[in-house]
Amino acid sequence: MSIQIMDIVGRISYNCDILFRVIDIKEEHETKKAILYGEDIRLIADAPYEDLIVIGGLERRKKSQEIETLEEQSYNLFRQDVDLIKQKQEYEASGGYTKTLNYFQIPGRVLHLDGDPLYLKKCLMLYEKIGVPVTGVHCNEKEMAVKIGTLIDYYRPDILVITGHDSYSKAKGKITDINAYRHSRDFVQTVREARKRVPHLDQLVIFAGACQSHFESLIQAGANFASSPSRVNIHALDPVYIVAKISFTPFMERINVWDVLRNTLTGEKGLGGIETRGVLRTGMPYNSVIHEENL
Known part of the structure; x- marks a missing residue:
């Protein structure tokens, strides 16, 4: 065939x-x-x-079902985390804002750059399912560094995802040599350009990398979270779970790195990062917003 x-x-x-x-x-x-x-x-x-x-179709369906089972498990664990965060927020809001829970919340806005349009589509569907406000942009990995500044200025995100495809080639050099990677250098340069626009790690939270990416260089360039510490493959949806956790965590709270990684499909071998503040903000009153919209 x-x-x-x-x-x-x-x-x-x-x-x-x-x-x-x-x-x-x-x-x-x-x-x-x-x-x-x-x-x-x-x-x-x-x-x-x-x-x-x-x-063939039968073998593809079998492998797809295995992946879907893992994805569902990861989603359910993440959903439990989000529900706990919301319960905590409701409890705090009832005392700190108003006894009638008359408040609203603004989760962090995500700008997701992806080198693969099909992966981007899958990720956007998951963002929507979880409830994270997101703008998705398909962009070739080699063009990301040139375009990122304009995109940040236009969309003003709280969280930035820089991902696509990557791989390490032993034939091209040692595992420490960034030139031995397909797109790690492109991701690193994109992170650097993003940090020129927003230097502070808590004003713009960045996830960067793909399968087998040069983790250390991405963190040094200014990413809060990156792949891949053990140079293993990461799942297409892993970036979504990381940034969604950040999007729904209040800005006064710091996120333990393990709390972010534990519900991903890859875990700490494929993903890592540094302690980072959440970006969720709570305000009040909620009813006045509704009344204004109805006027």
């Missing part, structure tokens, strides 16, 4: 452990090579054409 662009494939030499989407096929010196994007993880790879096999 011939392999076409956008086919879902597995690598025979890796026992088809990861589902990939074929995004390009190149032919050099009479050998064919495919460029692959992970279907559920933020990994970019290339593979010899003959090492690929198209994954």
